[in-house]
Amino acid sequence: MPDSNFTPRSELPQQRSFLLGLFVVLQLVFLVVHNFFNYLQELRDDMRSNSRAALRHFAPDWPEKKGHVWNFMEGGTFLTNRWSQATLQLEQWSLFAPGVGTDCYFPALLLSDEAPPDAPVEPEETAARFRVRGKVVLSDNEPRDMDRYFRWGNFRLRKFENALFPYLRPRDEETPREIVERYRDKIKEFTKENADMLGGYVRYRLKQSREAQPRQVILLLRQYLLTGPNGGYFVEGPFTLPFARWQPEAGNALEYFDPVTHRFEPLPK
Amino acid sequence: MSASPQPAEPVRFVGLEPALPWPLAGWRWWTEPVAAERLAALRIGLASFLLIDILCTYLPNLDMFFAEGAGSGARVFSWYTQAPRWTWSVLRGLGDPLIGTLLLLGWIGLGLGIVFDWFTPPIPPFARGGEGGWPSGIGVKWRVVWLLFGVGLVGSSWDRVWNQPEAELLFWIAPCTVAAAALIALAVEIVLLLLGRGSRAALIVAAVSLVVLGYQLALAILLDTQDVDIPVLRRLLRPWQEDAALLHVAAILWAVSAGMLALGCLTRSAAIATFVFNTSFVNLNPNIDNAGDVIRCIIVFYLMLCPCGAVWSLDRIWQRIHQPAAQARERIVISPWALRLLFVQLVLIYFMNGLYKLGGANWWSGDSLYYVLCDVTLTRFSYAQFPVPLWVTRLATWSVLLWEVGFPLLVSVRWTRKPALWFGVLFHVCIYVSMELGNFVPYILTLYLPLLPWEKMTRSRFRAK
Numbered sequence: 032m033p034d035s036n037f038t039p040r041s042e043l044p045q046q047r048s049f050l051l052g053l054f055v056v057l058q059l060v061f062l063v064v065h066n067f068f069n070y071l072q073e074l075r076d077d078m079r080s081n082s083r084a085a086l087r088h089f090a091p092d093w094p095e096k097k098g099h100v101w102n103f104m105e106g107g108t109f110l111t112n113r114w115s116q117a118t119l120q121l122e123q124w125s126l127f128a129p130g131v132g133t134d135c136y137f138p139a140l141l142l143s144d145e146a147p148p149d150a151p152v153e154p155e156e157t158a159a160r161f162r163v164r165g166k167v168v169l170s171d172n173e174p175r176d177m178d179r180y181f182r183w184g185n186f187r188l189r190k191f192e193n194a195l196f197p198y199l200r201p202r203d204e205e206t207p208r209e210i211v212e213r214y215r216d217k218i219k220e221f222t223k224e225n226a227d228m229l230g231g232y233v234r235y236r237l238k239q240s241r242e243a244q245p246r247q248v249i250l251l252l253r254q255y256l257l258t259g260p261n262g263g264y265f266v267e268g269p270f271t272l273p274f275a276r277w278q279p280e281a282g283n284a285l286e287y288f289d290p291v292t293h294r295f296e297p298l299p300k
Numbered sequence: 301m302s303a304s305p306q307p308a309e310p311v312r313f314v315g316l317e318p319a320l321p322w323p324l325a326g327w328r329w330w331t332e333p334v335a336a337e338r339l340a341a342l343r344i345g346l347a348s349f350l351l352i353d354i355l356c357t358y359l360p361n362l363d364m365f366f367a368e369g370a371g372s373g374a375r376v377f378s379w380y381t382q383a384p385r386w387t388w389s390v391l392r393g394l395g396d397p398l399i400g401t402l403l404l405l406g407w408i409g410l411g412l413g414i415v416f417d418w419f420t421p422p423i424p425p426f427a428r429g430g431e432g433g434w435p436s437g438i439g440v441k442w443r444v445v446w447l448l449f450g451v452g453l454v455g456s457s458w459d460r461v462w463n464q465p466e467a468e469l470l471f472w473i474a475p476c477t478v479a480a481a482a483l484i485a486l487a488v489e490i491v492l493l494l495l496g497r498g499s500r501a502a503l504i505v506a507a508v509s510l511v512v513l514g515y516q517l518a519l520a521i522l523l524d525t526q527d528v529d530i531p532v533l534r535r536l537l538r539p540w541q542e543d544a545a546l547l548h549v550a551a552i553l554w555a556v557s558a559g560m561l562a563l564g565c566l567t568r569s570a571a572i573a574t575f576v577f578n579t580s581f582v583n584l585n586p587n588i589d590n591a592g593d594v595i596r597c598i599i600v601f602y603l604m605l606c607p608c609g610a611v612w613s614l615d616r617i618w619q620r621i622h623q624p625a626a627q628a629r630e631r632i633v634i635s636p637w638a639l640r641l642l643f644v645q646l647v648l649i650y651f652m653n654g655l656y657k658l659g660g661a662n663w664w665s666g667d668s669l670y671y672v673l674c675d676v677t678l679t680r681f682s683y684a685q686f687p688v689p690l691w692v693t694r695l696a697t698w699s700v701l702l703w704e705v706g707f708p709l710l711v712s713v714r715w716t717r718k719p720a721l722w723f724g725v726l727f728h729v730c731i732y733v734s735m736e737l738g739n740f741v742p743y744i745l746t747l748y749l750p751l752l753p754w755e756k757m758t759r760s761r762f763r764a765k
Contacts, residue, residue, distance in 0.1 A: 045319070054319035055637050056604075062644055066652050077659065101557055114385040119579045119597040124652035126591055129660035131671040177676060178684040186738035187357050187365065187588040189677055194587040225376075232371030233363055236560075257674045260690050265674045265683045 065111035065122050068104045133257040134200060137173040137269070138192050141235065141249040142166045142242055147278065147295070149298065165249075168240045177266055195232060196252050196274065197221040211290040214272075222275050222287040223298050230285050233277050250275045312630040315607035318637050330640055333633035335755030340564070340612035342639075345576070346599045347562035353596075353739050354555045356579065362551055366391075366584050368542055374618040380586055386420030389580040391550055393539035394452060403456055407449040410442055411481060418488055425482035440552065443505040450478040453606060454516050458523075459537040469522035485508050527663035541584055555578060561603070564613020571604040592740030598645060599746060607639040631755070639750045646747045647708050650724070654704030663701050678735050700727065 075094060078086075083094040092098030115121055143165030172189045174180035197217050201210045222229060233250050255268035273288040276295040286295035308662035313333060324330045364370045374392065381387050381398055388398045457474035486506040494499030522528055540546040554577035560570035578600050582589060609615045609630050664666040670693040674683045703710070703723055725748060732741040 047316055048319040049318050051637070052320045055318045055320060055322070055641065058641055059644065062641075062648055066648050070652060070655060074659075113384075113386045117388065118599060118601050119387075121594045121597070122648075122652075123594065124591070124649050125656035126653050127668060127672055128653060128656035128663070129658075129666045131660070131662050132675070133671055135675055135677045137677070152304060172677065174682065176682075178682055180682050182678075182680050182736045184357070184736070186590070186678070186736050187361065189736075190588045190590060191371070191585075193366065193677070223346060227373070228371045228376045230371075231369050231373065231376065235370035255676055257671055260670050265687075266676055 060075060061111050061114055061120075064107050065115055066124070067124075068108045068111070072104065072108065133259070134198075135255040135257070135268075136193065136196050136267075137170045137253045137255075138195050138236075138274075139170060139173070139251040139253050140168040140234070140236055140240070141251055141273075142168060142237070142240075142245040143247050144245050144247065145247070147247055147276075165245065166242065167245075167251070167275075168236065168242065169253075177255075184219075192232075195225075195229060195250075197256070199252070199272070214290050218274060218290070219287045219296075219298070222285060224296060226285050229275055230283055233275070233285075234283075244279050246278065246280065248277045248279070249273050250277075310630045312632050312634050313634070314610040315634050317635045320637075330636065332636065334636045334639060335753075336607070336610040336632040336634045337612065337754035338639060338641070338750040338752075339606060339608045339634055339756060340610065340756050341749040341752065342599065342642075342746060343564070343567075343571075343603055344562055344612065345749045346596065346603065346743070347558050349739055349742040349746065350574070350578070350600075351555060351558040351562060354551065354558060357738060359548075359551055359555070362547060363544065365588050366541055366547060366581070367544055372587075373586050374539055374541055377585055379586075381583060387583045389541075389583040390576060391540045391547070391580045391584055393459055393541075394456040394537050395463060396456075400453070400456040400460070403449055403452045407446065407478070409454050410446040410449060414443065414446060414485065418492060440492070440501045440505055443502060443509075446483075447505065447509040448508070450482065450513055451516065454478055454513070455537050458520075458533075462534055462537070464544055471523040472517065475513060475517040475520045479510065479517045482506065482509040482513045483719060532596075554581060564609040564615050567609025567613055567615050567686070571608065573606045575600050580717040590737060590740055592738060592743040595649070595743045595747065596739070599642065599743075602638045602642060602652075607634055610634060625711065642747060642750070647711060649705045649744075650707040654701060654707065657701055657704065663697060666697045669693040669697045669700070673734060678737065680736050699723075703727070721748065724748070 075096070078094065079186055086094055090098060090100035093100045125287050145164055169175070170188070170192055172182075172185045172192060174182070199214055199217060205213070229250060233248055237244070237248055250273075252272045252274045253269040254272065255266050256270070258265060272290070273295075275288060276286045277283075278286075284297070288294075289296050314336060317333075320330060358365065364372065366372055368374065379398050381389060381392055381396065383397070386398065388402060389396070390399060392399060394400070394403070454474045458471055458690035461471055486503070489498050489503045489506045493503055494498070523530075535543065535546070540550050553575070557577060560566060561574050578597060582593065582597060616632075654694070657663045657668075660668065662671060669686075670690060673679060673688060673693060676682070703720065707720060710716045725745065728741045728745055731737065
C-alpha cells in the first residue's frame, strides 16, 4: 500500500531526471574506467615476460601498446583524464605505494659572505664534505633533534619542499664516477627546468629568515637515509649536497652544482 | 505494557530523482530515498574542515604557495593549465586560454539551448508538477547565466587585446557579437510574447542583457577610438594570482563560501562558489596538496550537485519560518545517488591503493609501515621516542594490505561490513596520531559521516526531550 505521507515523486521534472540518471551512469563509468585503465597502463611497463605472454592470449598487441584493446583503453583514459581535470577528481590512489621511500630530503640555505671560490673544491673531497663558511638556514619542517621532536603543521610546506629536488640515490651497479656524473646531469637538467621555482624559493626563504643579504646563497639538499629494520639506528645523515647557487649581486640567475668538478656552473641557455 | 503507536511522520522528497537504467533501477541501494541528514552531515563536516584548512594552512602561506616570485606563480606552473590539460583556474584571469574556451563553449551551449527553447512548444503546467510560470526547461536562471557568460567572454577578449601591445586595438569585436545575439534574443522574445508563447520574465532578462552588452559595446568603441585606459578594469581582468591584494580577496571569498556552506546559508550558491574557488586555488599549485585534498575536491564537486542544504541549514530554518506548521514537521528524504557514488569512490580509494601496494616489495616483506614510521619528514614523533616493535609494524603492514585489497568484498558482505569500516576509522586515527599529513585524515573520515544513522540519533534525542 502506498505511503500516504509521501510526496509523489512522479511530479518531478522528467527531462532533468533523465539527465541526472545519465550523469550518475557516466560518473560510475568514469570512476571504474579511469582508475582501472590507468592502473593497467602503468602496470604494463613493469610487467614480467610470462605475464605478457599470458596476456597476449586475450589482447595480442596490448603489451606492445598496439591493437584495438590498447587504443580503446587509451581513448577511454584520454576522455576520463579531461573530465577528471575539469572537475578536479584526480583519482591518484597510490599512497605509500608501490614502494615506501627510504630517503628523506630537506632543503636548507647556506648564506655566505665569502667570495665565490675561484678554484674548485679539491677533487678528492666528496660532495657531502663540500664546505663554504656561512650560516645555514634549515627548513621549518626539519627536526633540530632527530631523537626527539613533535611535528604539528607544515605539511604543505613539506609537500612544496619535496618538489624542490629530483630523486638522487646511487644504483647498485654504478661506480662512484658514474654516480657523480649522473647526479651532475640530473641536477643540471632539474635546475634548468625549475629555475623559476628554485630561484623563487631561495629568495623567499632568505626574506623569511630576515638575514642580511649575503654575497652568495647556496641551496643545500640535506638527505637522511632510513637504515631499515636490521640497520641499527633508524636514520643516517644528514648528507649535504650543494644543489644550486644564487649570487644576489649578479641578478636573479641561478647556477647549478656540478659534483664532478665541485664547481657551480651557469645554466645553459 | 505496549507503547502507544507513534503518529506517522510526514515525509517529503527533496531534490531530483535520477532516472536510472537497469540494473541500477532495480537495486534498492540506488533507488530508496535516504534521510537528508546524512548528506547534511557530509556537508557540515567537509565545509568545516575546509574552512579550518583555508584559515590555518592556505591563508598564512598564500604568498609562498601562489604568488609570483616565491617559487610558485603563473610562470612556474603555467604548464599545469595549458592544453591539452583541462585544469582551469579563474585566478589565472579571464584572458587565460582555457577560461576563454570554457566561457565560449558555455555561451554557445546555452545560446543553442535558448534557441531550442524558442522552437519547442510550451509544456502545460500540470505536466510540470504545477510549477507554473515557465514555458520550458531553459528558465530565467539559465538566461542570466548566458548573460554572465557573454560578459565574461567580452572580458576575456579585452584582456587578450590589452596584453598584445603590438596588435591593432579591436575591443569592439567581442561585445559587438555578443550584443548582436542579445538583440536577436530580445526581438524573438517580443514576438513570442505577442504570440502568447513567451514570458515577461524572459523578455526582461533579454532586455537587461541587451542593455549590459550594449554598454560594453559602447565602452569598447571608446577604448578603440579614444585610447582610454581603465586601470581598475585592467586590474580585475588580469590574473588575480599576480596581484597580492586580489589573491587575498579571493582566499577570503573562498573562506566565506566554505563558511556559508557549513552553515547551509544559500547552500547551492555557496557550494558552487566553494567549488570554483577550491578548484581555482588547487590548480594554481599542484605541489602543495596531498590525497586528502583530492578527496576534498571530489566531495565539493558532489555537494554542488545535490540538495545538501535540505536539512540542518539556515536555508531550512528560513523555509520553516515561512511554511505552514504541518510542513515544518516533515521528515525530509533525498535520492541516495550522491552518497552511493561517494561510497563507490571510497571503495575505489582503498582498493586501488591496495592494488598498487601489491606491486611493492616492502609491503610483501612487511617492512612498509616500519619505514613510514621512521620517515623524518612526516612523522609526528621521532621513531627513537616511540620505537614500535618490528613484529607490530609487520602485522600492521599485512593487515592494511589485506584490508585495502579486500575492502570491496568486506563491505559487500553484511557480517564484515561494520568491522571493515571500524577498522578503517581506527587505521585513520592511528595515521593522524603518528603522522603529520595535514587534513588527510579529517577529509577521508568525512566520507564515513553519511554512513552513520544521523536521522535516528537526532530523532531519539528529540523524543527523549
